[in-house]
Amino acid sequence: MTKKKKSKKTIILISILLLLFIGTCVIKPHYFNKVTKYFKKNIECFEPKEKKYSSKLKSGLAEYMKFAKSNGVPKCANEKDILLSKDLKKVSGTNSFKIDNLTHSYPYLTEKGILLLNEIGESFNEKTKNTELKDTKFIVTSLTRTEESVKRLTGVNGNAVERSAHYYGECFDITYSRFSNRSVNLKPCHVDYLKEILAEVIYEKKKENKCWALTEIQQPCFHVVSRLKE
Secondary structure, three states: OOHHHHHHHHHHHHHOOOOOOOHHHHHHHEEEHHHHHHHOOOOOEEEEEOOOOOOOEEOHHHHHHHHHHHHOOOOOOOOOHHHHHHEEEOOOOOOOOEEEEOOOOOOOOOOHHHHHHHHHHHHHHEEEEOOOOOHHHHHHEEEEEOOOHHHHHOOOOHHHHHHOOHHHHEEEEEEEOOOOOOOEEEOOHHHHHHHHHHHHHHHHHHHOOEEEEEEEEOOOOEEEEEEOOO
């Protein structure tokens, strides 16, 4: 066999292995995480922050539901309605947050909802930029839901479905149980620290009357509802 043929076969083999690796990472991203962790740096735990901000996020349904209904978009029955809506805009990840793999909601918000989310992201970046946790992104786990997706999610009756603020395009959930950082292996102590940084940011927006927010326990997330007006 000539050197040229051997070289061609080697290239083909490497290409096949690379495609298999990429395919596996797409289907099972946790495999990719296991591989990449060996290329990330390990840092010491940060001095723990007092859990004073996450404990202050206690907005109740009665506080924001009426506003959400009147200030947001009408309910969408399904994904087709979302795509046809002129008032809902697609949300893409930024240098401060990423959109999770969504199964029961769609990556769309009103312009006011996007503005609030971006403000939270910018403030979060500002608070972490001078630390070893700079470039950390928080993860948005739920955005706008439809009647169809809420029924799949909850399996409850119509009255309970009516009480979801996620219908109206100005509500989103941010998990506090995990964050994303390409260069640092995040330990549980780092996640706890980042949780309170994020809670502090959201609390500040709440004090500025830009949102309502609730620290959910059963599903570990900050439930945020915009109260920005036109």
